[in-house]
Structure formats: C-alpha cells, structure tokens
Amino acid sequence: MGNxxxxxxxxxxxxxxxxxxxxxxxxxxxxxxxxEALDRGGADVIELGLPFSEPIxxxxxxxxxxxxxxxxxxxxxxxxxxxxxxxxDAALVCMTYYNxxxxxxxSEARSASEASGEAASTGPRPxxxxxxxxxxxxxxxxxxxxxxxxxxREACDEFGLDLVFIVAPTTRGDRLDELMGRVSGxxxxxxxxxxxxxxxxxxxxxxxSLDRLREYDVPKAVGFGISTGEHAERIVAGxxxxxxxxxxxxxxxxxxxxNDRSTADVADRLEALSRELKEGAERxxxxxxxxxxxx
Amino acid sequence: MSETESSTSEVGELSRRPGRERGRDDGKFGRYGGQYVxxxxxxxxxxxxxxxxxxxxxxxxxxxxxxxERIADFGGRPTPLQRADRLSERYDTEVYLKREDLxxxxxxxxxxxxxxxxxxxxxxxxxxIAETGAGQHGTATAMAAxxxxxxxxxxxxxxxxxxxxxxxxxxxxxGSEVKPVTTGRGTLKEAISETMRDWAETVExxxxxxxxxxxxxxxxxMVRDFQAIISEEAREQVIERTGGLPxxxxxxxxxxxxxxxxxxxxxxxxxxxxxxxxxxxxxxxVDEETGVAPNSASLYTGDEGVLHGARTKLLQDSDGQIxxxxxxxxxxxxxxxxxxxxxxxxxxxxxPVAVDDDAALEGFHRLSNTEGIIPALETAHAxxxxxxxxxxxxxxxVVNVSGRGDKDLDAAIEETDQRDVANAPDMSMFTGGM
Numbered sequence: 001m002g003n004x005x006x007x008x009x010x011x012x013x014x015x016x017x018x019x020x021x022x023x024x025x026x027x028x029x030x031x032x033x034x035x036e037a038l039d040r041g042g043a044d045v046i047e048l049g050l051p052f053s054e055p056i057x058x059x060x061x062x063x064x065x066x067x068x069x070x071x072x073x074x075x076x077x078x079x080x081x082x083x084x085x086x087x088x089d090a091a092l093v094c095m096t097y098y099n100x101x102x103x104x105x106x107s108e109a110r111s112a113s114e115a116s117g118e119a120a121s122t123g124p125r126p127x128x129x130x131x132x133x134x135x136x137x138x139x140x141x142x143x144x145x146x147x148x149x150x151x152x153r154e155a156c157d158e159f160g161l162d163l164v165f166i167v168a169p170t171t172r173g174d175r176l177d178e179l180m181g182r183v184s185g186x187x188x189x190x191x192x193x194x195x196x197x198x199x200x201x202x203x204x205x206x207x208x209s210l211d212r213l214r215e216y217d218v219p220k221a222v223g224f225g226i227s228t229g230e231h232a233e234r235i236v237a238g239x240x241x242x243x244x245x246x247x248x249x250x251x252x253x254x255x256x257x258x259n260d261r262s263t264a265d266v267a268d269r270l271e272a273l274s275r276e277l278k279e280g281a282e283r284x285x286x287x288x289x290x291x292x293x294x295x
Numbered sequence: 296m297s298e299t300e301s302s303t304s305e306v307g308e309l310s311r312r313p314g315r316e317r318g319r320d321d322g323k324f325g326r327y328g329g330q331y332v333x334x335x336x337x338x339x340x341x342x343x344x345x346x347x348x349x350x351x352x353x354x355x356x357x358x359x360x361x362x363x364e365r366i367a368d369f370g371g372r373p374t375p376l377q378r379a380d381r382l383s384e385r386y387d388t389e390v391y392l393k394r395e396d397l398x399x400x401x402x403x404x405x406x407x408x409x410x411x412x413x414x415x416x417x418x419x420x421x422x423x424i425a426e427t428g429a430g431q432h433g434t435a436t437a438m439a440a441x442x443x444x445x446x447x448x449x450x451x452x453x454x455x456x457x458x459x460x461x462x463x464x465x466x467x468x469x470g471s472e473v474k475p476v477t478t479g480r481g482t483l484k485e486a487i488s489e490t491m492r493d494w495a496e497t498v499e500x501x502x503x504x505x506x507x508x509x510x511x512x513x514x515x516x517m518v519r520d521f522q523a524i525i526s527e528e529a530r531e532q533v534i535e536r537t538g539g540l541p542x543x544x545x546x547x548x549x550x551x552x553x554x555x556x557x558x559x560x561x562x563x564x565x566x567x568x569x570x571x572x573x574x575x576x577x578x579x580x581v582d583e584e585t586g587v588a589p590n591s592a593s594l595y596t597g598d599e600g601v602l603h604g605a606r607t608k609l610l611q612d613s614d615g616q617i618x619x620x621x622x623x624x625x626x627x628x629x630x631x632x633x634x635x636x637x638x639x640x641x642x643x644x645x646x647p648v649a650v651d652d653d654a655a656l657e658g659f660h661r662l663s664n665t666e667g668i669i670p671a672l673e674t675a676h677a678x679x680x681x682x683x684x685x686x687x688x689x690x691x692x693v694v695n696v697s698g699r700g701d702k703d704l705d706a707a708i709e710e711t712d713q714r715d716v717a718n719a720p721d722m723s724m725f726t727g728g729m
Contacts, residue, residue: 053616054484054602056491057333063478075614098331099601103615143331143601168335170498175338193335194496 002185002218003160004137006091010044011186011219015281016242017042017232018186018221019249019274020095022049022065023082024074026253030263031069032086034253037267039088041274045186046090047140047244050079052097057142059197061247064254076104076127080134093138093164093185094131101127101141101152128155138162138185146179153182166190167213169205176212186219188244191235196224197247210239227251229280236284237291243281249273314562315516315523318635319352322512322605325641327634330511332491332604339498344513346418351410351520358417362410362521369442370399370409372524376532376693381665386685386692391541392668393529393557393695402671402698403525403553404435408504410521412439415502422497423447425504426490428455428483428549429626429673430462431698432506437471447471450490452481455625462702480619483629487603507550508633511604515633522556529693530560542689543568546697547676548594548647549626551633553697562644568689571636572680574622575649586612591620593632594640594647602630608637623652623710624672624703654679656710659700660718671698672706 002008010016019038025031038046051066051074058066083092105126131139138161144152146165156163162185169192171179180187191206206222213220222235223244232243249270256266322328322344330340350358366372374397379390395403412423423440425447427433433449440447449466453475456463466473479485487509494503508515508522526544533541546557548571561567576590588610590596597608602617610618610630622628639645650658658678663669670678674697681694700707711719712726 053479054488056488056603057495059492067478070616097601099609099611099617100615102601102606103598103611103613142333143604145330145332145334145337147337148329148331166334168333168337170335170338172338175341179334190335193498195492 002162003157004091004162004185006137007045007093007162007185010091011241015236015240015285016044016186016219016221017274017278017281018045018047018242018244019043019277020047020049020244020246021249021253022051022062022069023079024051024069024072025065025250026068026257027072028074028078028082030266032082033263033267034270035086036088037271038249038274039090041271042278043088043090043274044242045093046088047093047095047246048079048083050074050076050094050096050100052100055097057195059195059247061250061254062196065250068257076100080130083134083136091137092135093140094136095140095142098141098144104130124152125155128152128159128161132159132161136161138164140164140166140188142166146182149182156184162186164188167209169193169209172212180213180216180218183218186221186242187213187216189213189220189222189240191222191224191226194224206235207238214239226277229276232277232280233284233287236281237287239288243277245277314559315520318512318516322516324635324638326599327605327607327637328512328515329606330604331601331606332511333495335495336498339494340511340513342418346414347513347517350414350417351517356417358414362413365413366406366409366524370405371397373528374398376529376536379666382681385665386681388685388688389537389691390681391533391536391691391693392666393525393693395525395553396668396670396674396696396699400431400435400438401701402431402435403522403556404431404506404698405438406524406556407506407518407521407552408432408435409439409442411502411504411517412436412443412445415504416443416445418502420500420502421446422501423504424450424490424493424497424501425506426450426483426486427506428452428486428628429624429671430455430459430466430702431626431671433471433473434462434465436504436506437466437469440471441469448493449473450476450486450493452476452483452486454481455483455486458625458706459702482625484617491603507552508555508635509550509603509605509607509631515605515635518552519555519559519635522552523559525553525556525695526558526560529557533693537691539691540564540567541691541693542566543570543692545570545572545677545680545692546695547572547627547673548632548636549574549591549629549673550631551636553695555633555635557695558645562639569645570680571640571645571647572676573647573649574624574627574655574676575651576621576623577652579649581618586616586618587621588618588630589621590649591622591627591629592649593630594636595649597632605634607631607634608640623655623706624676626671626673627676648680648684650676650679650683652710653714653716654683656707656714656716657718658682659707660711660716664718668696669700670696671700672703674698675700
C-alpha cells in the first residue's frame with residue numbers, strides 16, 4: 001500500500017508520532033535544531049513544511065510561521081539542502097502547496113521551450129525527482145484533491161515516494177473510495193472542519209471519520225487540533241494508527257521568537273512536548289490493545 | 296405551450312450558446328482551470344457544480360426565470376448601449392459604451408452576486424461569505440444578500456478598506472459584516488485566501504460568492520454565465536443599432552469577470568477583435584529585489600501556475616511564490632486571472648494589452664470631461680487603451696463601462712495630484728489648504 005519502506009516501518013508495530021514544523025522558521029539553522037529535537041523526542045515521521053505565499057488550508061499559527069520562513073528567504077532548493085543536512089532517524093515528508101511543486105524546474109523548461117519554440121513541458125516530475133534525491137519519502141499537498149493528482153502520483157511512483165492524501169470530515173461515499181484508492185503511505189485524517197490550529201479539545205468528527213475509514217487497509221494518522229499527550233492518547237485509543245501535530249509545535253517556535261528564547265531552549269521545549277505526545281500515543285495504543293484483549 | 300415552458304426554452308437557448316459551452320463539463324480550458332482546493336471543500340464544490348447544472352443550465356424550478364426577473368427589476372437591466380459622440384469624433388470611429396455603470400450598485404458585479412446569492416438560496420444554504428478588493432463585489436454581494444434576506448460576511452484587505460471607505464460603509468448599510476484582513480499586503484489576494492479559510496470551516500451551511508471568473512470549477516463557468524448577460528445584450532443592441540457587429544470589443548481585465556462577461560457572446564464572432572486591458576501599473580518590469588510586480592498584468596506577463604483553486608496565468612517568481620501586484624485601481628490589483636481568459640489568450644482569440652497608471656488616469660479624466668461619465672478606475676484602463684491605440688482599431692468599437700467612479704474619487708484626487716495629467720481639472724482647490 002505504499003512506496004516508502006521507511007514510512008511503512010514508522011507505522012509498523014505501534015502508533016506513529018508525526019510532528020510538523022516549517023523549515024526555515026524562524027531561520028535555517030534554528031529550524032534544523034528544532035527538527036532534530038523532534039526526532040530525539042520520538043518522531044517516527046516528520047512533516048517538513050515548505051512555505052507557500054498563499055497557504056489557504058492553514059490557520060494563523062502556521063501561516064505566520066510560513067511568513068517567517070519566507071522572510072528568512074526559504075526556497076525549494078534550500079529546503080532540499082535542509083532535508084539532506086538534517087540529522088534525524090525519522091522518515092521525512094514534505095508538506096507544501098501544488099504551485100511550488102508544479103513550478104519547480106519549470107523556469108528551465110520554459111527557457112528551453114522558448115529556444116525550441118515548443119510549449120513548455122511543465123509538471124511535477126522535476127520536484128519529485130529532486131525530493132527523492134534529498135531523502136524525502138513522501139508528499140502531502142493540501143490543495144491537491146485526488147481529481148488533479150494523477151501527474152504527481154505517477155511521479156511519486158516513479159521515484160518511490162508516498163503521496164499522502166487528506167480525508168476530511170466532509171469526505172464520504174464515492175469520493176472516499178476514490179481517494180482511498182489513490183493514497184499511499186498513510187492517510188491524513190482531518191480531525192475536524194476548518195484550517196490547521198491547536199485546539200483545547202479534539203472533535204467527535206474524528207471518531208466518525210475513523211469509523212468510516214476502518215475498512216480501508218492503510219495507516220490512519222489523525223491531525224488538526226492535537227496539542228497534548230492526553231489528546232494523543234484518546235485519539236490513538238479511538239483507533240488512530242498515528243497522530244499528526246503541527247500548530248502546537250509551531251506555537252513553541254513562535255513563543256521562542258516572541259520571547260527571544262535561545263535556540264537550545266526552544267529545542268528543549270520541542271523535545272519535551274514531543275516526548276509527551278509520543279508517550280500519550282503509546283498509552284492510547286496500550287489501552288486499545290487491552291480493550292481488544294479483554295473483549 | 297404554456298408561458299413557463301416558453302420562457303424555459305428561451306432561457307435554455309440563451310444559456311446553450313456555443314461561446315458558453317467552454318469549460319462546462321470538467322472545468323478545463325485547455326491546460327487551465329481545474330479544482331485545486333483542500334479536500335474539505337471538494338464535496339461543497341461538487342454540490343455547487345450539481346446546482347449550477349440543475350438551476351443555471353437547466354432552469355430547474357424556474358431559477359433562471361427568477362434570476363432574469365430580479366436582475367431586471369432589482370438590478371435595472373437591460374443597461375443601455377450608448378453612442379459616445381465626442382469620443383467617436385475624437386477617434387474618428389464609432390464608439391459605443393455598454394453602460395454597466397448604470398446597473399444597480401454602479402458596476403457589473405451585481406449580475407454575478409445576485410445570481411450566486413439566489414443560487415445559494417435555492418441550494419438551501421444559510422449564510423453568504425465573499426471577498427472584495429475595490430469593494431464593488433462586496434457591495435454587490437451585500438446588496439444581493441440584503442435583497443434576498445441572507446446573512447453575509449465580507450472579507451476585505453485592510454489596505455483596501457482604507458482605500459475604499461464609501462464601499463465599506465455601503466456594505467455595512469446593507470447589513471453585512473466586513474472583516475478586515477491584515478495578512479500580507481492586505482489586498483484582494485489575501486482576502487481570497489482568508490475567505491477560503493472561513494469556507495473550509497463553515498462549508499456545510501455557507502456559500503462562498505467568488506467575485507470573478509477565478510477559483511475552482513464551477514466558479515469560472517458559472518460567474519461567466521451570470522456575467523454573459525452583458526455581451527448578450529451588447530451584441531443584440533449593437534446589431535439593432537447599426538445593423539452589424541462591432542469590429543472591436545474592449546474591456547478592462549483584473550480577475551476577468553467583466554472582461555469575460557463582455558466577450559462571451561462575441562467569442563464565436565471571429566471578425567470581432569477582443570481586447571483585454573490589464574493594469575500595467577507603474578511598469579511591466581518586475582522589481583527583482585523586492586519580488587514585487589508593480590503591475591497586475593497577469594495575462595500579458597504572467598506564467599502558468601496554480602492559485603486559489605485553478606491553474607491559470609499568474610504573477611509569480613521562479614520558485615512559484617505569488618508576487619505582490621500593483622495597480623492604481625484596487626479592483627484590478629490581483630496576481631491572477633480567470634483560466635478561460637488565459638486559454639483564449641493562448642489561442643490567440645483575446646488580445647491582452649496593458650495600460651499604465653498614468654494612461655488609466657488620463658482615461659478617467661477623458662471619459663469624465665468628454666462624455667459626462669465618471670468611470671471606475673478599473674474601467675478607466677479601457678479608455679486609456681482607446682486613447683493610445685485607437686488608430687489600430689476598426690470602425691466600430693464597443694467599450695464596456697464596467698463601473699462608475701464615485702467610489703474612486705478620493706483615490707483619483709490623490710493620484711491626479713501626484714501627476715501631471717494634461718486633461719485634469721486644476722487640482723489646487725482639492726489638495727493642500729482645503
């Protein structure tokens with residue numbers, strides 16, 4: 001059900017903890033320390049955000065992080081260099097918007113086409129090829145629904161990357177079947193409607209979504225709104241194979257920026273929160289196993 | 296045949312004109328168009344595509360009859376096609392003006408806003424959201440929402456709120472909530488992103504009235520179909536008036552709803568040249584240092600990319616980051632353009648041209664002091680083009696006066712004062728000392 005062995009391994013035999021941070025937030029070197037802290041805190045897969053100027057699926061926390069990263073001159077090429085340099089055991093997934101994927105390598109194609117007088121051969125292949133070379137194992141593209149994803153899916157299959165799709169609380173019936181037919185690696189279960197952002201509680205839309213997905217044989221990672229170990233525990237106990245945490249971690253980075261904390265201090269905080277989330281997920285997994293045994 | 300059947304077939308015939316078939320099935324215009332949105336919105340977009348087919352294309356429950364009745368009685372359609380005598384003399388050609396500035400609210404925007412709010416009502420939605428740049432679309436949506444008794448929230452960039460205070464007041468007068476958007480540069484592009492975020496959260500009971508022929512399918516075809524009433528009337532009026540088709544049709548182009556609405560029924564008339572006039576801003580060159588395009592000419596200078604739900608021509612840097620655009624007119628200040636226009640430009644059917652801020656301002660004063668019509672700054676670009684390129688045009692030109700300029704008077708005073716505009720009034724009594 002997937003291309004990447006590293007991602008398959010991350011979901012094998014226990015709950016996967018999948019943290020997200022924006023690469024280059026607030027600057028290249030600090031974010032490297034932060035991503036490595038997530039890894040020490042128990043990350044199984046790390047979603048690395050590559051910033052886009054118009055992030056329509058993100059709430060204010062991540063949007064501001066994307067702006068900080070763009071202000072620090074993050075580009076796709078620097079992002080790939082980062083993926084090559086960062087020292088982590090977790091599998092790396094790139095989360096970005098389709099225009100960056102589509103545009104990558106396109107300027108060269110366009111100059112070539114202008115020289116030859118033929119239409120530019122644009123498409124996602126150059127980006128995926130470069131991502132694979134940088135050690136990226138999968139892609140999440142929030143503004144790319146299944147209907148438009150075939151060219152990217154083909155490129156991902158060619159270079160051995162997983163293409164992770166988001167299933168929303170509104171996704172039902174035939175759409176769900178079609179989407180699940182295209183997923184590889186894991187499915188990103190959106191816990192509630194809306195944009196990304198930490199919440200005080202997790203939605204009962206999560207339980208409904210997990211119930212709808214039960215029959216599909218692909219790891220289910222739940223994201224949107226998870227911010228504590230207790231959330232993680234409840235979501236995994238409810239049937240999730242993994243948890244995705246973004247805004248709560250980005251908040252820690254933002255707090256570091258606002259309060260002028262040292263990189264080491266922020267990294268420690270990220271590692272501690274990661275450990276709490278990972279342990280929560282593991283508690284949820286154990287309680288689920290006990291429930292199954294006692295039944 | 297009953298009256299209902301008769302009117303249904305007439306409406307059906309109009310909406311089935313060949314020029315309006317493009318993109319209807321799958322939302323694709325050659326390589327452009329599509330549906331690039333978060334998964335959470337896809338079911339709503341499918342629901343909308345279904346409603347568009349049932350109500351707009353097939354006139355189910357008499358939707359289009361009601362739309363046509365309301366746009367006539369509440370909106371004031373048909374708008375006149377007026378011969379512009381002094382411009383005709385000046386350019387030694389017949390110049391006709393399609394007077395969308397006389398539509399209720401003062402701009403073409405009501406055609407689409409009324410159509411979509413009515414459609415939302417037929418779909419059983421309970422709330423309307425919209426974004427606005429210059430405020431014309433927000434105003435039209437607020438009016439339509441008040442007229443049809445729907446609660447409405449409008450997102451508007453903070454910078455645009457400051458530029459367009461009368462329109463903000465109009466929206467509030469009509470009972471809409473206006474939410475300022477402070478991200479980015481606080482203009483239309485940021486307002487669209489923010490509205491999409493609201494929609495992602497409220498999609499089950501809310502309809503997003505997109506203000507132009509942009510966004511995911513079915514918005515580009517649906518907005519075109521509501522706006523195509525402009526070209527439908529203009530084509531009939533010009534034939535009735537002159538016995539023939541125009542040689543040229545000119546419309547300003549931002550997102551492209553006025554442009555496509557003006558062109559739609561002329562696209563199949565191959566003898567008619569179609570000129571889309573974009574905002575050339577201060578220059579067509581990109582400021583590499585700041586990554587800012589000091590213009591909004593995405594048809595003229597943009598590259599293919601994906602923004603706000605569709606693949607189209609965009610102002611973007613080599614990485615694919617969307618550039619800040621600029622125009623003297625906030626209504627044209629957008630980094631993208633409708634996918635159908637991008638396609639028609641590639642096909643060679645539409646001629647994309649750009650007029651800079653100075654020429655637009657000259658056009659603003661020209662129409663005001665020769666014809667007694669104060670145009671919106673958006674519209675003024677079309678008249679700037681006419682002044683600069685009339686010698687290249689044929690003997691009968693239709694120009695769409697997309698909106699009136701009352702909303703732009705503060706901006707016009709400020710911008711005129713900063714320039715040496717030959718045909719402007721003496722500005723001394725309006726600035727300094729007053």
